[in-house]
Amino acid sequence: xxxxxxxxxxxxxxxxxxxxxxxxxxxxxxxxxxxxxxxxxxxxxxxxxxxxxxxxxxxxxxxxxxxxxxxxxxxxxxxxxxxxxxxxxxxxxxxxxxxxxxxxxxxxxxxxxxxxxxxxxxxxxxxxxxxxxxxxxxxxxxxxxxxxxxxxxxxxxxxxxxxxxxxxxxxxxxxxxxxxxxxxxxxxxxxxxxxxxxxxxxxxxxxxxxxxxxxxxxxxxxxxxxxxxxxxxxxxxxxxxxxxxxxxxxxxxxxxxxxxxxxxxxxxxxxxxxxxxxxxxxxxxxxxxxxxxxxxxxxxxxxxxxxxxxxxxxxxxxxxxxxxxxxxxxxxxxxxxxxxxxxxxxxxxxxxxxxxxxxxxxxxxxxxxxxxxxxxxxxxxxxxxxxxxxxxxxxxxxxxxxxxxxxxxxxxxxxxxxxxxxxxxxxxxxxxxxxxxxxxxxxxxxxxxxxxxxxxxxxxxxxxxxxxxxxxxxxxxxxxxxxxxxxxxxx
Numbered sequence: 309x310x311x312x313x314x315x316x317x318x319x320x321x322x323x324x325x326x327x328x329x330x331x332x333x334x335x336x337x338x339x340x341x342x343x344x345x346x347x348x349x350x351x352x353x354x355x356x357x358x359x360x361x362x363x364x365x366x367x368x369x370x371x372x373x374x375x376x377x378x379x380x381x382x383x384x385x386x387x388x389x390x391x392x393x394x395x396x397x398x399x400x401x402x403x404x405x406x407x408x409x410x411x412x413x414x415x416x417x418x419x420x421x422x423x424x425x426x427x428x429x430x431x432x433x434x435x436x437x438x439x440x441x442x443x444x445x446x447x448x449x450x451x452x453x454x455x456x457x458x459x460x461x462x463x464x465x466x467x468x469x470x471x472x473x474x475x476x477x478x479x480x481x482x483x484x485x486x487x488x489x490x491x492x493x494x495x496x497x498x499x500x501x502x503x504x505x506x507x508x509x510x511x512x513x514x515x516x517x518x519x520x521x522x523x524x525x526x527x528x529x530x531x532x533x534x535x536x537x538x539x540x541x542x543x544x545x546x547x548x549x550x551x552x553x554x555x556x557x558x559x560x561x562x563x564x565x566x567x568x569x570x571x572x573x574x575x576x577x578x579x580x581x582x583x584x585x586x587x588x589x590x591x592x593x594x595x596x597x598x599x600x601x602x603x604x605x606x607x608x609x610x611x612x613x614x615x616x617x618x619x620x621x622x623x624x625x626x627x628x629x630x631x632x633x634x635x636x637x638x639x640x641x642x643x644x645x646x647x648x649x650x651x652x653x654x655x656x657x658x659x660x661x662x663x664x665x666x667x668x669x670x671x672x673x674x675x676x677x678x679x680x681x682x683x684x685x686x687x688x689x690x691x692x693x694x695x696x697x698x699x700x701x702x703x704x705x706x707x708x709x710x711x712x713x714x715x716x717x718x719x720x721x722x723x724x725x726x727x728x729x730x731x732x733x734x735x736x737x738x739x740x741x742x743x744x745x746x747x748x749x750x751x752x753x754x755x756x757x758x759x760x761x762x763x764x765x766x767x768x769x770x771x772x773x774x775x776x777x778x779x780x781x782x783x784x785x786x787x788x789x790x791x792x793x794x795x796x797x798x799x
Contacts (some may be wrong), residue, residue, distance in 0.1 A: 342606035342707055344633035351384035353377045357626025358579075361402040362618035363411075369410065370632055371399025376412065393427030394420055403445035403453070411453055413442030419455055437463055437472050446488035446496070456485025462498060462507075479512025481505045489530045489538070497538060499527035504540060521554035522547060531572035531580070539580055541569025546582060548593070563597040564589050571614045576621060577704030583612035588625060590639065596707040598641050598673065606633050621678055621703055631797070640674040640699070642708035644686065647728055647741060652713055658686040663687075676702055686711055693718045693726065714740070719783070723790025729783065736774030742767040744787035754780045773798060 327596045345352045347543030354372030361369045367380040374386020374399045388397060396414035403411045410422040418434035419442055420427060431506040433439060441458035448454065453465040461474035461483040475483050482500035489497045495508040502525040503516035517525055522542060529541030540547040545558030545567045558567050566584035573581045580591045588599030602609040606632025622636040640659070644652040644666050656663055660682045664672040674684075690713040697708045718729035728741040740749065745767055751760040759781075762771065774799060783794045 333597075336584055341636055341769055343634040343636070344606045344608070345379070345630055350631075351377075351386070352379075352632060353388050355631040356628075356629050357613060358398070358400050359402045359413075360616045360624050360626045360632065362405055362612050362616050362624065363404050363410075364408060364619065366619055368616070368618065368624055369402050370626065371402050373398055375399065376402075381578070387422075394422075395429070400442055401444050403447055403452065405447045406451055411445045411447070411455075413445050413455065415442075416440055418442065419445070433463075433470055433504070437470065439463065443485050444487050446490060448490045448496065449494045454488050456488050456498065457483070458485065459483060461485065462496075473507070479505065479507065479514075480647040480652050481516065486526075486528050487530050489532050490539075491532050492536045497532065499530040499540070501526050503527065504530065505537075507729050515549070516759055520549070521556060523556055523558070525670075529572045529582075531571050531574055533574050533578055533580070535578075536653055537593070540576070541572050541582060543568045545569070546580075546591075547660065557591070562591075563599055565599050567603065570612065573615050573623075575617055575623075575704035577706060579705035579707070581615060581617070581623065583615050583625060585611045588615070590705050592707040593704075596641065598639055598705070600635075605635070608633070637675045637677050638680070638702040638705060640676055640702070640706045640708060642672055642684065642685070642697070642711065644670045644672070644713060645713045647712065647714045647716060648731075651786075655713070657684060658687055659684045678702060684708060686713065690714060690733070691716065691718050691728075717794055719785055719792035719794040721790065721792030723787065723792050725787055725789040725792070726783060727785050727787075727792045729785075729794055737770040737772045739768055739770055740765065740785060742785070742787060744789060746787070748784075748786040749775070750784040750786075752782045752784065753777075 313699050318617055333713055346355050352370060354374030356373040357370060360370035360371060367378050367661060367778050369631040370377050376394060376399050378385045378388060387394060396417040398415035399412060400415060401413040405411065412420045412422065418430055418439040420429055438460045443458045446454045455463040457463065461472055462480060462485055464471045475481065480498065482502040484501040485498060486501065487499040491497060495506055498505045502523060503514055504527055506513045507593050515522060523544040524542050526543045527540055528543065531539045536547040540549060545556050546564060546569055548555040557564055566586035568585050569582050571583045575581060578593065580593060582589045587599055587607055590598045600607055608627050610630040611628040612625050613628055615623060617623055622634055625633045644655050646652055653666050653668050653670060655666045657666065657672040660672050662674055664674055680702045681700045686692050693712045699706060716728040719727040719729060725743045729738055731738050747765050749765040750758055751764040753759050778798055780797045785792050
């Protein structure tokens with residue numbers, strides 16, 4: 309069997325349009341990079357990072373155990389030395405409201421406001437509401453500020469009105485607040501050391517190990533994606549909660565490098581970024597992961613406490629004793645499998661002027677600059693479906709759908725079903741791999757005449773071709789999902 313479209317598809321895989329090459333080359337001219345900022349190589353005020361936040365102008369604010377600083381472009385500004393307004397050097401958390409005002413949570417002196425010029429210290433409220441050891445600050449959709457205090461509950465600030473919520477009042481599960489997230493309805497989700505409490509403004513609902521699938525009560529982190537799914541980071545793994553169902557991901561059932569989740573951010577593509585004690589994990593929310601650590605990035609071999617994503621999509625990671633790390637590119641990850649879904653190792657994957665080789669699991673990985681556009685192809689003579697993956701303007705971690713390589717022939721058509729025809733010339737038959745259990749198979753000659761029809765072909769069955777006339781045919785495969793066809797010469 310000499311199949312016409314095998315060589316044609318192979319040539320298409322090897323030839324990339326010139327215009328695409330030019331676009332990709334220009335886009336990739338700005339190489340991605342990992343950058344580390346420590347006391348040894350920068351003007352950062354400390355290597356022990358507790359908090360990091362990015363403002364609307366792109367500046368990054370860094371809270372350390374030795375004070376507060378800001379990186380704007382390449383310029384560092386120290387807000388700790390000789391600052392009589394910011395009395396505490398332990399900066400535990402930073403939030404920026406819609407006016408651009410910084411809310412800074414400290415260990416011993418409560419919360420401070422900074423509008424870029426003036427500092428506001430809340431000494432009266434510090435004593436009244438016992439606001440030592442502030443753990444997290446969040447600003448809701450109405451501009452109301454919520455402050456989580458490590459041992460003293462939740463404080464609400466709206467203008468000049470302050471209000472405190474504690475476990476003794478009912479509703480809030482614990483006064484040990486660890487993180488706060490705001491959902492699409494402006495409800496507050498409060499992570500504590502005994503579970504998660506939701507507050508919609510009037511009613512509290514708590515989720516604990518007793519009434520949910522939380523593996524443990526200690527919840528250091530929580531984030532909510534654009535579909536309003538809650539991602540809950542515990543010290544025993546990551547939980548997904550969509551309002552009804554729960555799913556736990558830990559080191560036993562996923563590539564998560566460590567079960568203690570310290571912080572969670574969600575990028576523009578919806579990828580979930582998690583900092584742990586053993587690096588950073590990225591998850592597509594379903595089945596694909598990537599892990600960054602000291603071996604494959606500039607992350608230090610230390611606990612990664614906190615992170616933020618700035619307006620350009622760059623990721624900033626704060627570590628315990630290892631300084632601040634910036635990743636100003638985007639990761640693109642994919643997998644290559646064969647007809648049976650098995651991993652294909654050692655295959656070269658191309659993206660512009662860059663190449664990667666699939667590992668034992670069939671995985672490949674590229675780091676690309678922000679807003680990169682281009683095409684991903686495989687360097688192989690085998691049939692590939694799809695022939696390539698196009699991407700345009702990266703704005704988050706991209707998990708590419710699997711490439712499938714086949715010694716068989718991939719039929720084309722309107723159907724979304726994958727159909728692969730495999731010839732067995734020596735044995736005198738062909739087989740067809742379908743996703744559907746059955747199909748109608750029809751052989752049509754060059755004159756458009758139907759010469760053979762199998763009305764109820766079963767997936768994978770043999771079709772004898774040895775006695776068929778040696779001619780050109782179009783093979784039509786019709787399933788409940790639609791029609792696909794393949795042209796070939798039987799000679």
